[in-house]
Amino acid sequence: MKVLFDDNIADDSLVCWGVTVRLPKYALFGATRWERRKNWENKILEILADLEFGFKNVTVRLASAWVRYYVFEILADGKRFALNVLSPNSPIQDFRDINFPKIENIAKPLAISQDYMLQEWVEGLPLSEFREGFSMKREDLAKECIKLTAALLYKIFKLGYIYSPWEDYEAVYSHGKIVLLDLTRFVRRNIEKEDFFSHYYGAPFSSPEILVENERNRIFWRGTSEKDYFGTSREEYEKLFLEGIASVCDDFEEFLAVSRLEETRARALWDRKRY
Numbered sequence: 001m002k003v004l005f006d007d008n009i010a011d012d013s014l015v016c017w018g019v020t021v022r023l024p025k026y027a028l029f030g031a032t033r034w035e036r037r038k039n040w041e042n043k044i045l046e047i048l049a050d051l052e053f054g055f056k057n058v059t060v061r062l063a064s065a066w067v068r069y070y071v072f073e074i075l076a077d078g079k080r081f082a083l084n085v086l087s088p089n090s091p092i093q094d095f096r097d098i099n100f101p102k103i104e105n106i107a108k109p110l111a112i113s114q115d116y117m118l119q120e121w122v123e124g125l126p127l128s129e130f131r132e133g134f135s136m137k138r139e140d141l142a143k144e145c146i147k148l149t150a151a152l153l154y155k156i157f158k159l160g161y162i163y164s165p166w167e168d169y170e171a172v173y174s175h176g177k178i179v180l181l182d183l184t185r186f187v188r189r190n191i192e193k194e195d196f197f198s199h200y201y202g203a204p205f206s207s208p209e210i211l212v213e214n215e216r217n218r219i220f221w222r223g224t225s226e227k228d229y230f231g232t233s234r235e236e237y238e239k240l241f242l243e244g245i246a247s248v249c250d251d252f253e254e255f256l257a258v259s260r261l262e263e264t265r266a267r268a269l270w271d272r273k274r275y
Contacts, residue, residue, distance in 0.1 A: 003045060006061035009072070010037040014065055019133065027067045027087040043085065044072065047116050064169070068092055068184060073121065080121035082107060082181070092184055100186040101159045105152050107181045122181065124174030127204050128167075135228050141173065142205065142231030143240055148178045149204040150244025154258070157196055158248070161186045166203045178204070196258050197241070205231045239269070246273040 010033045013022045030036035055076040063073040074081040095117040111118040130138040163185050170182040191199050202208040206229045230237035249255040256266045
């Protein structure tokens with residue numbers, strides 16, 4: 001097996017929302033660039049041998065990284081995969097312990113071990129790339145993604161899960177649907193139906209946690225208008241999000257409970273839903 005490694009496997013920073021962010025030292029695989037490269041080469045060669053897929057030609061590049069795990073893009077014999085490897089000091093102890101719903105809107109796992117997981121590579125547009133810096137640049141598609149995301153999150157909720165914490169860089173718009181990449185973010189449902197809307201308020205383009213009025217969150221508020229955070233005006237965002245929820249509700253009573261709207265307004269939204 002011939003394996004080529006991109007120089008970026010030793011990087012200690014990544015670009016997100018158009019901004020370069022340095023990885024914390026405790027999440028690095030070595031103090032120097034040389035150490036990180038050698039450590040990663042040895043680790044990935046070990047994983048590739050363990051997979052026993054019979055690859056002949058492989059190229060490896062770093063796709064993303066943070067304190068939970070690193071993601072490498074693997075191109076093997078013309079096929080692309082995502083290889084996740086636990087970071088040093090990761091809060092995740094074992095990939096084999098994660099629990100996730102078996103739905104089509106996830107990056108399918110192909111092999112899972114204690115410290116690595118191989119997934120299918122999802123071709124599409126990461127929702128984090130809808131923005132450049134703190135300014136929204138894909139308003140047309142953003143509105144569609146609001147409804148799609150709300151529908152998906154409520155579908156997951158009905159299966160007994162929440163997806164938390166929500167971050168736009170862990171979701172991809174692919175062939176008309178939203179696909180979730182990070183399977184470690186699924187947790188068994190711990191919120192009530194009536195709290196669903198407030199729990200996810202801000203998704204898909206803003207983390208609900210930073211929309212809470214708190215002085216420590218002021219660093220995130222650098223956009224020029226509401227659309228830079230919601231994808232459209234706040235009023236239209238709420239309407240689109242609720243329409244997404246309505247699309248997967250079984251009946252009006254369910255939607256009324258989830259939306260927490262006054263009945264007349266809830267009925268107006270419900271009557272507009274399309275199948």
